[in-house]
Amino acid sequence: MLRSEVNQEILSILPGKSYLEVGVNRGKTFFEVIADQKVAVDPNFLFDFEAERANPQSKNCEFYQLKSDVFFSEFGHNRRFDLIFLDGLHTYEQTLRDLMNSITCINTNGVIVIDDMIPSTYISSISELSQSQRLSAALGNTDSSWMGDVFRLAFFIESFLPAFSFATVGENHGQMVLWRQTRKNIPERTLESTCRMDFGDSVLQRSVFNVLPCAEIISRITSART
Numbered sequence: 001m002l003r004s005e006v007n008q009e010i011l012s013i014l015p016g017k018s019y020l021e022v023g024v025n026r027g028k029t030f031f032e033v034i035a036d037q038k039v040a041v042d043p044n045f046l047f048d049f050e051a052e053r054a055n056p057q058s059k060n061c062e063f064y065q066l067k068s069d070v071f072f073s074e075f076g077h078n079r080r081f082d083l084i085f086l087d088g089l090h091t092y093e094q095t096l097r098d099l100m101n102s103i104t105c106i107n108t109n110g111v112i113v114i115d116d117m118i119p120s121t122y123i124s125s126i127s128e129l130s131q132s133q134r135l136s137a138a139l140g141n142t143d144s145s146w147m148g149d150v151f152r153l154a155f156f157i158e159s160f161l162p163a164f165s166f167a168t169v170g171e172n173h174g175q176m177v178l179w180r181q182t183r184k185n186i187p188e189r190t191l192e193s194t195c196r197m198d199f200g201d202s203v204l205q206r207s208v209f210n211v212l213p214c215a216e217i218i219s220r221i222t223s224a225r226t
């Protein structure tokens with residue numbers, strides 16, 4: 001299931017239709033998603049965003065060629081969005097900052113989606129992109145996918161964000177979906193232990209990610225609203 005298809009399914013059940021995407025790259029997902037207002041943030045768009053600003057088909061779009069931290073502190077703090085898709089720098093710390101910032105500007109019934117939560121291999125889960133690339137090259141790997149240590153966020157969210165329920169889409173590489181619904185029986189962990197989680201934990205503790213079919217996640221979000 002494409003990232004844009006998951007995002008569109010979620011938007012279809014939300015009362016408002018404003019969309020923020022952090023980490024846009026060539027705009028594959030961004031341009032496929034249909035929403036009333038769309039905001040794109042990336043320090044290095046791989047398309048001509050000045051030309052897009054002048055394109056009538058993109059008249060509901062805004063383009064911020066900035067790092068997400070700058071966007072949130074200078075532009076995002078007084079905005080509200082219904083769906084925020086986090087797909088920027090794939091490190092635990094940066095994605096945690098993006099998540100904290102998103103919580104301050106998500107509408108009450110809004111949803112946050114975090115990409116690349118389930119790393120496919122040990123090499124793809126290394127937090128340093130350059131180290132991951134060096135290892136791939138040394139082993140002659142053709143798969144250069146890098147998901148970083150974003151997976152550590154699952155353990156953080158489970159223990160430190162009880163006001164949000166979450167599940168991870170089973171039909172793709174792991175888009176985690178968060179919505180406001182208080183959880184009970186929160187497992188105790190130290191913050192430090194979440195930083196030490198490794199690829200093995202992402203496999204052996206897969207239940208933490210709560211992997212579900214997209215349709216089931218949509219149904220749970222809908223039930224939480226009624």
Ligand SMILES: C[S@@+](CC[C@H](N)C(=O)[O-])C[C@H]1O[C@@H](n2cnc3c(N)ncnc32)[C@H](O)[C@@H]1O
Pocket residue numbers: 003021022023024025026027028029030041042043044045066067068069087088089094
């Ligand atoms: C995996 S790509 C995004 C793919 C896109 N969401 C899609 O679905 O086609 C990751 C992007 O994050 C951007 N990025 C890196 N650091 C960032 C940061 N600090 N803030 C926002 N975006 C960042 C990169 O420039 C890159 O374009």
